[in-house]
Amino acid sequence: MALKNKVQSIVVSGWRKNALLISSSRSINTYATGFDNRILKSPSLVSIDLPDVWNSSSINYSESSTRKFASEQTARVIDGKQIAEEIISKVAIEVTRMKKTIGEVPGLGVILVGDRKDSLTYVRNKIKACEEAGIKFKLTEFSDNCTEDEVCDAIMRFNADPSFHGILVQLPLPQHLNEGKILDVLKLEKDVDGFHAMNMGNLAMRGREPLFIPCTPKGCVELLMRYGVEIMGKKAVVIGRSNIVGLPASLLLQRHHATVTIVTALTPNPEEITREADILISGVGVPNMVRGSWVKPGAVVVDVGTYPIEDSSCCEQGYRLIGDVCYEEASRVASLITPVPGGVGPMTVAMLLCNTLESATRKYNFV
C-alpha cells in the first residue's frame, strides 16, 4: 500500500541516521533559546513539527456513499443526527427557561476567515442550530488576506461584550495567520471550542477539569455513552493528532480510562495497530483511508473525517462530505459505526450549543 511505503521511507531514513531530528535540532539555534541547544541535544518542539501527509491514493468516492451499500452492512449505525436534534431541543428548553427566569440568553460570537466551502457550511449549520435553540449569534467575517491583528481585535471585542458567552474561531485559518497566537487571545471562560492551551492542559491532566471540552471529541464520547459503549479498559486507537480532533479525542478517552494509542502519518503499518482497537476514531480528512481490513471485527468505528467532494446532484451546496472510513467495507466488520454525513458532524454543533449554554449558565450562576 502506498501509504505504508511512503511512511516507511520517511521513517526508515529517520531510523537510519535520525537525520531529521538532529538536523532540525541544529538548524533552530536561532529560534530556540541559544543556550538550550548548546547544552542539550533536545531540539525545540516546534522545530521538529512535521506535516502529517497521509496517502490518499485509495480515494474512491463511489465506495464512500453511505446509501449505496447500506443494505449490505452488518454494523448498527450510530444516528448522530437524531441524538444531536434531541440535545439541541433540550438546550432550547433550557435557553427558554433562562430567558424567562433571568431575562438573559446565551450568546455565541463566531469569526470566519476566508471562503472555504466546508467552513462556510459548518458556520451555516452553527447559525441554524443557534436559531433553533434561541442562542444569540453574531458572525464576523474576514477576507482570506486579513491580518492577525484584525482577527485578534474582533476576538477582543467579543471578549469585552458581556452578551457573548462563547467565542468560536472557525478553523482552519489561512496559512499566514498564527493560529496559536490568535486562539490564546480568547478569554478562557468564553473558549467554547476548548482549544485554548489552558483548557487543553486541564483536559489532559488528571484531577483537573477544563472549562470546556472540545466539541468534536465531546460529541464522540457522548455518542459512545448513549449507545452503551464502555470505554474504561478498552483499547482505543485515534488516527490523527490534530489539535482540534485527534489530540483532544485521545486525551478525553484517557480521562475515560481507555488504553489509547495515537496513530500518525509517520506510523508504519497503521492498519496493524488499528486492527487491535475496540474503539477506532479517525480524524484526518483522507477519504476511505480506513479500509475494512483496518477494523477489528466487532469494533466501534467513529468517523470524524470530512472531505468535501463536488456533487451538484446531492444538495444545494454543490458538494457532499465523505469520511476517512471506507463505510462500505468497515460497516461489514464493525459492530457500531458512524456515517458521514449524519454521524459526528451534527454532534459537534450540538456540543457547541451545550458549551455555550454551559458558559452562560456558569456566568449567571443559573441553576
Added chain:
Amino acid sequence: MALKNKVQSIVVSGWRKNALLISSSRSINTYATGFDNRILKSPSLVSIDLPDVWNSSSINYSESSTRKFASEQTARVIDGKQIAEEIISKVAIEVTRMKKTIGEVPGLGVILVGDRKDSLTYVRNKIKACEEAGIKFKLTEFSDNCTEDEVCDAIMRFNADPSFHGILVQLPLPQHLNEGKILDVLKLEKDVDGFHAMNMGNLAMRGREPLFIPCTPKGCVELLMRYGVEIMGKKAVVIGRSNIVGLPASLLLQRHHATVTIVTALTPNPEEITREADILISGVGVPNMVRGSWVKPGAVVVDVGTYPIEDSSCCEQGYRLIGDVCYEEASRVASLITPVPGGVGPMTVAMLLCNTLESATRKYNFV
C-alpha cells in the same frame, strides 16, 4: 498473574454495566454544572478520575539490585549519572558566564511540604546540584498539616521576587492540599517543572512551544537522543499516566513523532502491549512490576519508577531506591536500559537546572 486478574476484575465489572461511569456521572450533579448532566450523559471528568492501583505482589527487592546481576546482563546501560554531570558542568560554565557578563545568577525557589523520606532526598539532591552549578537556591518548608493558603503565599512571594527565575513545589503534596490549585498559582514564566496547565497544553499541542518541558520526560528524551535512539516512527509505550511523568512523557514522545500508547492500571494484560514497544518508559513506582516477559527483545527500557526501601547498609539515608523494572530480567532482553538509581533520576535534576538557567536566560535576554 495477580495484576492481570485484579485489573481484569476491575475492568470487566466496568464493561458489564459501565457501572462506574454511570454511577459517577449521576453522583456528581452537585459538583458539575447542573445543566450539563441533565442534557448530556457525559460526566464531569474529575468525577470519573480513578486512582491507579497497581499490583505490587511481584516485589522482590533482591532482584531489583542493579549491581548483583550486572555481569549477566546483555543490555547496554544508559549512564544517566554521567550525562547529568556533563550537563550540570555545562550549566555551571553558563552560569559563570552570566554572572561575569550581567552580574546575575539564576535563582530557584523550592517548596517542600511534609517529611517524606524520598522527597527530602530529591530536594537534597537539587540543592547539591544548584550549589555545583552556582544557581541561587532557597528552600521553604512546611509541616504536613499546613494550609493551602500558606503554600500559595510562599509561591506568591517567589513569584514576586525577581531574583528567583524558577519555582518548584516538590510533589506529591499531602492529600488535603489541592495540587492543581496550588500549581496554577505559579507564575507561568517561573514554572520550571512545566506542570502548569498552560505549559502542559502547549506541550500537547502541535505548533506550540511550552515555556518549560517537564524535567523527567525531558531527561528521558535527552538520554534517548544521546544514545542515538531514534524516536520518530517507533512504537513507544508509556506505563502510567501521572501528571508529572506518564502524561508529559507520552505528549513529548508524540511531539517527537513516536506512535504512543499509554498503559494504565486499568489496562487488561498490559504485558501484551508493552511487548510491542520499541521504547518502553515506566513511571508508576511499583518495584519490579515490569518483568523480562513484558519487554520486546532489543527494546529500549527507561525506568522512571522510584520506590524507597529500607537498607541501612547501603547509604547514609538508610534506604535505597528501586525501579518499576525488574532489572535483572529486563537487562537480559533489552538493548538499552536505564538503571535505578543512576538512570533517569540524575537527569531530572540536571533538566531542572537547565530549565532554571533557561528561565533566567529568557528574562535577561542573555545570549
